[in-house]
Amino acid sequence: MSLSWAWLFLLLATFPWLLGVDLLSDSIATSGVCLFISGAAIIAPCRRLRRWQAVLFSACIGFLFEALRPIPDGSLALLLVFAAIYLTSHRDEIRDMPRMFWAAVLVNGLACTAWFLAAGLAYLKEVPLLSLHFLGQWLLHLLLATILAILLLVPLALVQNFAMDKIGVPQPDEAA
């Protein structure tokens, strides 16, 4: 199998996790909270994929989230691409599990903030963006994104690493 397509197979392996989180959001729909894991989903691939592959993978993860939601196009995808470029050029920041946790929490939180803000700006006329209500909502989403990143990073990384092993993506040290 060509390594060039590794990002796509990895995407297919990651997609069920994203769908699973969407279904989790669905089950708590009355609470008006959107659960989010896309940021954490790019951490493990960024350790091993080549930069361009990681960039493509992250962009797709972002677009997948945006596709079914009224978020301005590209706002999440571009942020994830930025995160992917940073992570692939600072692989030492995610070389072990504790650092990966930190990165997952940071990237997931940042990405969550990005889509939340972008969506808020899209509805600026109807929604008071600068209000305590908005701040509370944002903190709640951020908190849940952090918790999910911590909870799901390990199983997600295991599956992603398993997929990458199967595809033949080099180990982190070799990739570096």
Place this chain on the structure above:
Amino acid sequence: MDNNRQGAKASYVALVFFTGLWMILPSAVRRFNREAFAEFQAPALHLVGKGRDLARYWELQSRSPEELVAAARDLARINAALELKIHSLDDARKENTRLREMLRYPQSTEFVTVVARVSVRETSSWWQRIIIRKGRSDGVRPGCPVVFGDRVIGRVSVVHLTTSEVDLVTSPGFRCTAFLEGDDQNHVVHVSGRAGLALSAPRAMVSIIPLGYNPPAGQIAKVMTTGLGGVFPSGLTLGTLETGVQTTSEKHMLTGALTPAKELSFIQEVSVLIPKYPTAGEILLTPADTGKAEEFR
């Protein structure tokens, strides 16, 4: 310098360049991109929907035959009653059409009904949406009203090939006109979705209520569609007006919260009312070159 960082600067520059490019790209490209990723997920969403149906099937399977027989009997009775009602409604519809023609009164919009199962519910602070398993291939168009029985659920905002996104009544992208129960003069009021408070039921707002309006004594006022805008048929229930209607800051009018008609977050099946002819607003959103309507927001 770390090997990993080689070329990072170029990547950042490329990212900035791409971001700039992305902003000035024709909207058709962005739309295509969005559509592609939506279609990528469509089979999975169908699968989820089918999974729900299967779960429901197995749940029904677990019921006793007696229970199912009783349910079937009840259904048969309801069906018979509905048959009769359909006949009488048919006569009324013909009479209505004849009278409207006589009075040269605009004919009410004709709709084709498409029943759709709900795949996934999408909620956040900024939107309340559902994704249904009917799309362009089933004739669904952006802007179509979505109902459950005589209750308004929302309206279609984006249509994909086999799925559609529906903005619920409580979503900020939704707005329509309504009459209030108990308002003898039938003032037109404005209903629009509002961003929901987290961990609480989503709400819509009813605004531009005349100052003199009093809800019917001892009852919660129903909020019903006017049928004047050519999108929603008249008399559908949008919800109920919550007590504690407040005056606006200018003290000119009243404003209140709307509790949606159906518990929107648990809905499993909806009907999409597709107008026989596209409305003027729909034509407005259709770019001349594509013939395909843009997202209705």
Place this chain on the structure above:
Amino acid sequence: MKDFDGQNPSAPSDPISAWRLRVIFFFFCAGFVYVAVGLSYRQLVQSVSLTEKSDNQGQRVVILPPSRGKIFDRNGYVLVDNRVRWSVKADLLALQPEFRKEYLALLKKEKDRFPDRRPDYDQLQQTARLNVLNAWLTKIWFVIDSTNQKAAKGTAKVKSTPDLHPEERMVHPDTLRKHLNERRALLFPLILDLAFPNSGHAVTSEEGNRSVARFIEQFPVQGPITLEADMVRSYPNGKLASHVLGYVRDTDILKGQLDDELAEKFANLQKLGYTGKKGADGIEATYNEVLSGHSGWEHWTKTSSGYNKERLEAKPPKQGADVALSLDTKIQKSAEEALAKIVDSQGKALPAAAVMLDVNTGEILALASQPSFDPNEMADRVTQAYFDQVNSEGGWLNRSTQGLYAPGSTFKLITATAGMRANKIDWDDILDCGPSYMVGGRAFPEHDPVGYGQVDLEKMLAVSCNVWNYQVGLRTGPENLAKEARRFGLDAPLLQKPAEHNNHSTTELPNPATRMVVPDRAYKQRIAGEPWTDGDTANTSIGQGYLLTTPLHMACLIASIARGETRTTPSIIHDPGRDGRHAGAEPIGLNTQQLNALREGMLRCVEEGTAKSVRIPGLPYAAKTGTSEYFKKGEKAHLAWIIGYAPADNPVVAFCVLVEGQLDTSTWGGKTAGPVARDMILAWRSAADEKDK
């Protein structure tokens, strides 16, 4: 030029040059000191005021108009309301990118066409803005247009060229320029009233609602076009009581309604006022202060290009107080409907007036004047054509309170009263009344060519005998007649506000007539320069000659007689606690038999006399008709009068109807004005019965 050492011969070593340098150095130093001191002064001394000035330049106050109070009738029925006005507005700040794009396109086109000419950049910018706004306007019209049948069939296309639209559907360049100059910070109104988008185009309220609903449900929620709702004056009954209610017109709030607190607090800030409304006629004008309320304001910071940025603080406007009128909508409606039925040979309604009063309180139950106008047309979008039309019909005049007419035979009540009070005649005296009566060598005619024979007071009132009045008038004398008319207040100004309420206008309705005439010897001498003659007395005794009064005065006269008093203070404002005392009122000064004869005569007038045709079976009422002459375009025409009260035995309401006959109409008091009185009495009876239930 250089010397051998390579030095410049005019180097500083030259003493003169050094001196020059010192001077230059001094000036430089002085300049530096000046700048340094100036800067320090600005920084240290003026910094506070300069900061304030700079802050002020970056801020503004937007004045918010208050909603006017409502006007009700005596039963709480809404006569003047505030209607929701849905306006479609464009956010010019959000449209900036579109303006820019269009501007660049126009600029390129201009440069391609005239490469050598310098483009008019300002004009191009203005055109670009207009094009963008008109393109949006086209889209809005496409959605709301009820005549867009093709849209219903799905075959319509949105027109991209706004030129194809009629002019009133496009943004007027002057309007946009004015907005950009004066109200750049506010949203630009594309359609001011969505329910009535075409000012000259009449639409039903349902069609209006459809326009609003189409826009709300079909136009995209997102984007630079927004929907706003505010309140405008609405007269739900159209022309009903338009002369009483009046209308409103635009006013610049900045020049009128800023309260002191606001003026002081934001003295140095730029202020942006909305166009407010001010009463221009009727109650809207005379009670403007009460109805207006107080303006609110918003304190904003602004961007460098003049748009609003952030709202710092705000105070909501306060709605004006409501006013309850004494009118009864039912009676008013019946009066106006009955007046509308009186038409000339071409079917055009005759100028007329009708008044009904509460006998005891003097509150006006109906005050109609024909022709009238629709205040809705004046409230928001008056057209010159409509203004001219009303003007040519004479519709602005409130004939009930401002029209001056000879009272004709209705004045005979005064003549009879004056005669009895002067002991020149008694209630049972019988006079011989032939077909005419000679006064000063001239035969004054009876309106019945054979005369009425033996006539007493009751019969006189029933048949409206002229000869009886000539005789009694001459016996009583002009001074007594004038004195009696003045005692009943026929020349006194009416509708004066109580002193505590007249902070703005001194009268309850605008400009009630003040030039009523009750003639006497001195008056004629002054006006005509001639002495008074017996002929003048005879004319006055039958309500002709120089006598001039208003229908409201005559209604007050009959209400006073019904109560046995001399004065009635009419009021258009409803006050449930009104005590029924009338300023200047005194007992009429007749004994019971005389007063009864007067009342019996008026009852007979309806039962068997000149108002027989409008009697109401089962509801006896008292009335006196009159048909006086006036000159129209040099020829004689007739005024038809009827005054009276109902019920005859226990008076509750008094009325007066006047119709201005035309040259080609046959106008008679009982026949022409009577039906209006009858309809008003029936409407009062029905309203009273309803209340009793």
